[in-house]
Amino acid sequence: MRYALNHAVLAATQRREQRSSLYAMMPGLLLVALVIGPSLWLAFLSFYANGQPSLEHYQRILDNPSYTSIMLNTLHLSVVVTVIVVLLGYPTTYAITLLPKRGSAVALACVAIPFWTSLLVRTYAWMVILQRNGVLNGWMLDLGLIERPVRMANSFLGTTIGMVHIMLPFFIFPLYAILRSIDPNLVRAAYSLGASPSRAFIDVFLPLSRQGVMAGGLLTFVLCLGFYVTPQLLGGGNVTTISMKIEQNITAYSDWGAASALAVVLIVVVGLILLVSRWLTTRGAAWR
Amino acid sequence: MDTISVYVSPWRRAWLFVILGLVLSFLVAPVLIVIPMSFSASNYLQFPPEEWSWRWYQSFFSSVEWLAATRNSILAACLTTVVATPVGVLAAVALSRARGFTSQMAQAVFLLPQVVPVIIIGIGVFFLYIRLGLVNTMAGIVLAHAALAIPFVVITTLSGLKNFDINQSNAAQSLGAHPIRAFFDVTLPQIRLSIIAGALFSFITSLDEVVISLFIAGGDNTLLTRRMFLSLRDQLDPTIAAISSILIALSIIGVVLFLIFSKHRDS
Numbered sequence: 001m002r003y004a005l006n007h008a009v010l011a012a013t014q015r016r017e018q019r020s021s022l023y024a025m026m027p028g029l030l031l032v033a034l035v036i037g038p039s040l041w042l043a044f045l046s047f048y049a050n051g052q053p054s055l056e057h058y059q060r061i062l063d064n065p066s067y068t069s070i071m072l073n074t075l076h077l078s079v080v081v082t083v084i085v086v087l088l089g090y091p092t093t094y095a096i097t098l099l100p101k102r103g104s105a106v107a108l109a110c111v112a113i114p115f116w117t118s119l120l121v122r123t124y125a126w127m128v129i130l131q132r133n134g135v136l137n138g139w140m141l142d143l144g145l146i147e148r149p150v151r152m153a154n155s156f157l158g159t160t161i162g163m164v165h166i167m168l169p170f171f172i173f174p175l176y177a178i179l180r181s182i183d184p185n186l187v188r189a190a191y192s193l194g195a196s197p198s199r200a201f202i203d204v205f206l207p208l209s210r211q212g213v214m215a216g217g218l219l220t221f222v223l224c225l226g227f228y229v230t231p232q233l234l235g236g237g238n239v240t241t242i243s244m245k246i247e248q249n250i251t252a253y254s255d256w257g258a259a260s261a262l263a264v265v266l267i268v269v270v271g272l273i274l275l276v277s278r279w280l281t282t283r284g285a286a287w288r
Numbered sequence: 289m290d291t292i293s294v295y296v297s298p299w300r301r302a303w304l305f306v307i308l309g310l311v312l313s314f315l316v317a318p319v320l321i322v323i324p325m326s327f328s329a330s331n332y333l334q335f336p337p338e339e340w341s342w343r344w345y346q347s348f349f350s351s352v353e354w355l356a357a358t359r360n361s362i363l364a365a366c367l368t369t370v371v372a373t374p375v376g377v378l379a380a381v382a383l384s385r386a387r388g389f390t391s392q393m394a395q396a397v398f399l400l401p402q403v404v405p406v407i408i409i410g411i412g413v414f415f416l417y418i419r420l421g422l423v424n425t426m427a428g429i430v431l432a433h434a435a436l437a438i439p440f441v442v443i444t445t446l447s448g449l450k451n452f453d454i455n456q457s458n459a460a461q462s463l464g465a466h467p468i469r470a471f472f473d474v475t476l477p478q479i480r481l482s483i484i485a486g487a488l489f490s491f492i493t494s495l496d497e498v499v500i501s502l503f504i505a506g507g508d509n510t511l512l513t514r515r516m517f518l519s520l521r522d523q524l525d526p527t528i529a530a531i532s533s534i535l536i537a538l539s540i541i542g543v544v545l546f547l548i549f550s551k552h553r554d555s
Contacts, residue, residue, distance in 0.1 A: 021382035094304065110312040118539075127524060129321065247499075250414070267405070
């Protein structure tokens with residue numbers, strides 16, 4: 001009897017707590033709704049033209065070859081940047097885990113400094129370094145590697161370099177946590193069973209870290225798809241991403257329909273990739 | 289620890305450390321190169337400068353426009369921190385207690401501002417602010433920045449709460465403390481560091497934000513990053529090297545302080 005009563009009181013308390021915790025989330029949820037809500041409204045409007053429901057804005061994206069090339073451009077840029085980030089980031093992170101404690105702290109600080117530096121400042125640094133009469137061209141001329149200054153700023157190459165620089169810390173930090181969490185005894189066990197270091201790495205360590213690499217790579221890719229500042233400044237008009245086209249549609253032409261339709265395409269692609277990434281990680285968890 | 293130590297010759301791994309060295313210099317060098325360049329005396333930036341001078345710093349500190357933009361940015365960042373931190377902590381505490389589908393949904397919603405490409409948030413907020421008359425107002429800027437910063441506060445606070453034993457708060461409440469009192473006296477002191485980290489993230493999120501500000505932070509409330517971006521689109525003004533160096537110095541000081549701070553916590 002007593003027990004049952006306590007039980008009822010406890011259940012009521014828990015219910016009350018659940019309700020009050022919802023209230024506590026309200027201010028935050030309202031703020032998030034303030035910035036996300038209007039995008040939903042715009043997405044809805046993108047299916048209207050002249051007050052009528054229509055697919056006109058989407059039809060134009062499909063028909064206009066410049067839109068298609070901008071999307072392919074964005075994909076191309078994101079794929080190239082992601083591949084470079086993974087290929088450079090993995091060995092770097094792995095090497096950091098092999099360093100003694102003090103060394104790895106210094107290495108991580110070297111990753112943290114650009115990470116904490118404003119994206120705009122880092123893009124500016126690359127603009128200065130890569131420009132025609134910039135540092136890099138100067139050095140390469142002095143060393144006799146090139147005879148005339150190479151165009152690196154205002155190009156796809158410059159944008160790629162800048163974006164790799166910005167994305168690397170985003171890839172390295174989470175991967176470092178994952179590589180550190182792999183039990184070193186597993187690799188030692190492989191050694192003790194006669195595996196060579198490279199064999200142990202490929203057959204034991206690499207598969208254990210695969211999920212971290214996939215998740216990090218997909219995150220990098222998704223962030224690249226939405227890039228605006230770096231391609232705008234380092235591309236110098238020779239690189240156009242979806243984000244830049246969206247901005248242009250609003251500020252230059254006040255064409256909300258076209259901008260919203262592009263935004264919907266972008267968010268759908270981003271959402272699908274995030275779902276795939278989530279599916280990959282949860283499926284992995286079920287395997288273990 | 290090394291029960292089975294397998295000797296891998298450092299030379300076999302040399303290439304790995306070569307990559308490490310190259311990538312780390314790639315990451316750090318551009319950031320550090322800007323600082324000496326900002327002291328160059330010539331009209332275009334040199335490295336290393338042939339003649340040193342303070343002229344670009346003078347040009348920054350004597351420009352009414354740059355100083356106004358800097359003041360606006362600092363004000364916006366402070367206000368964003370003040371708004372986002374308590375709101376985010378409140379949400380995180382609630383999230384850590386809530387169970388079930390609703391809380392999972394809420395958690396996903398709180399991450400949205402980080403997942404949605406910022407350009408989309410930018411045009412959406414612009415669209416709304418035109419109707420509310422909030423374009424180019426400090427209130428509008430702070431609300432948008434706070435929403436961007438909330439995910440950071442929620443994530444850092446949640447990770448802090450993971451190491452906190454909720455029964456301590458329950459014990460305080462069973463001894464008669466009001467839940468709010470229990471939070472401030474028992475929970476808060478133990479997750480203080482996570483909250484400070486979240487507040488720091490909020491400040492930096494606002495200070496660094498460019499794209500949303502491009503749409504909604506014009507006129508008298510122009511922010512530093514917006515001004516830098518617009519000016520960079522036209523030309524490479526060396527004054528920006530001076531501003532960048534100041535910002536870089538601040539972030540290096542931040543990283544060093546953080547390292548010292550977290551070391552103290554370990555020992």
